[in-house]
Amino acid sequence: MPAPQLSFAVSGTKISEISGYDHIDVAFSSDVEYVAFECRATKAGESYGRGVGRLIASFSTTPAGVERSFEVYDDDLVHGEGEYRISLYAQSADGGWNDNHRFIPQASTGLTTADNKTFLCMR
Amino acid sequence: MASFFNLTLDTTAPTGGSISLPQRTSSVNITATLNATGASYMKLWGDIAAQAGGAAITEQNASWVAYAASKAIVLTATDATKTVHVRFKDDVGNESAEFSASIILDTTVPVVTIVGPDVAKISKVSGFNVCAFSFSASEPIVEWTVRVVPATSSLHSAGTEIPTTGGSTNMHGTTATAADAAVECTINGADLEAASSGDGAKIVKVFVKDSTGNWSI
Numbered sequence: 001m002p003a004p005q006l007s008f009a010v011s012g013t014k015i016s017e018i019s020g021y022d023h024i025d026v027a028f029s030s031d032v033e034y035v036a037f038e039c040r041a042t043k044a045g046e047s048y049g050r051g052v053g054r055l056i057a058s059f060s061t062t063p064a065g066v067e068r069s070f071e072v073y074d075d076d077l078v079h080g081e082g083e084y085r086i087s088l089y090a091q092s093a094d095g096g097w098n099d100n101h102r103f104i105p106q107a108s109t110g111l112t113t114a115d116n117k118t119f120l121c122m123r
Numbered sequence: 124m125a126s127f128f129n130l131t132l133d134t135t136a137p138t139g140g141s142i143s144l145p146q147r148t149s150s151v152n153i154t155a156t157l158n159a160t161g162a163s164y165m166k167l168w169g170d171i172a173a174q175a176g177g178a179a180i181t182e183q184n185a186s187w188v189a190y191a192a193s194k195a196i197v198l199t200a201t202d203a204t205k206t207v208h209v210r211f212k213d214d215v216g217n218e219s220a221e222f223s224a225s226i227i228l229d230t231t232v233p234v235v236t237i238v239g240p241d242v243a244k245i246s247k248v249s250g251f252n253v254c255a256f257s258f259s260a261s262e263p264i265v266e267w268t269v270r271v272v273p274a275t276s277s278l279h280s281a282g283t284e285i286p287t288t289g290g291s292t293n294m295h296g297t298t299a300t301a302a303d304a305a306v307e308c309t310i311n312g313a314d315l316e317a318a319s320s321g322d323g324a325k326i327v328k329v330f331v332k333d334s335t336g337n338w339s340i
Contacts, residue, residue, distance in 0.1 A: 016134050
């Protein structure tokens with residue numbers, strides 16, 4: 001089973017501490033069933049990954065195509081002003097996560113084996 | 124493949140806010156010059172109205188409008204020192220402190236009082252070619268002009284200012300003059316003819332301007 005591919009939409013890209021402007025809405029769904037989901041916030045330019053940064057939202061098993069939503073509040077961005085990376089991680093039933101991006105070189109779509117077949121690189 | 128997006132936390136209000144107004148105005152319609160870095164919206168209130176003759180706008184009933192470096196505003200009607208306040212806001216609700224500026228609204232036109240002339244008829248013949256009069260204004264003035272005009276109702280831009288090449292005096296001045304201070308003038312027949320050729324009765328009118336720019340009528 002492939003790693004979940006998430007589709008998501010956000011209501012904005014900037015928030016403040018002011019009521020009415022202090023959060024954005026995030027809605028997402030997966031192309032396959034996932035058994036775990038987590039959203040984390042890390043300051044731009046800093047280390048990120050599953051288990052890293054502020055946990056904003058988590059969900060358990062959810063069928064493919066079912067939309068979930070949550071909010072990201074200013075209180076979730078705990079390292080002061082500036083840009084944050086909001087990462088969405090989902091785990092498929094076979095244990096694969098969708099965060100293998102760090103192992104795929106930029107400008108490529110994946111890694112290939114010697115017989116030119118793509119493979120999933122896990123850490 | 125990982126999914127992520129970038130989100131910016133901005134808790135800083137617009138900075139460098141300011142508002143400036145002309146020092147004085149003779150019209151309720153003026154333009155405010157505004158500045159604020161990072162502003163998306165602004166709110167103005169004080170001695171301003173939604174339209175001419177309207178009630179003053181308070182901060183509570185002022186509306187946020189798109190930020191602009193200049194804004195046409197309407198002052199409330201009564202002559203006085205008017206104060207306009209502004210507050211700026213960015214696109215995520217951070218509001219600046221309040222800034223304000225003042226302007227003097229003076230729509231009152233000065234009134235001219237003429238004493239004289241000493242003669243009602245002149246010629247170009249020596250001994251009969253000069254008439255004298257004086258004028259004063261109801262408020263301090265910064266300029267005056269003495270003109271031959273086509274009608275008693277003419278305004279300051281009408282007709283022809285009497286020249287001084289023939290010896291007339293004080294037909295035009297830019298000396299600041301106090302209220303009720305007399306300005307002595309003489310009109311020479313040759314200058315009167317230069318301003319309005321031909322024999323006959325001439326309408327000579329004195330116009331004065333106050334520091335706001337209001338001309339007498």
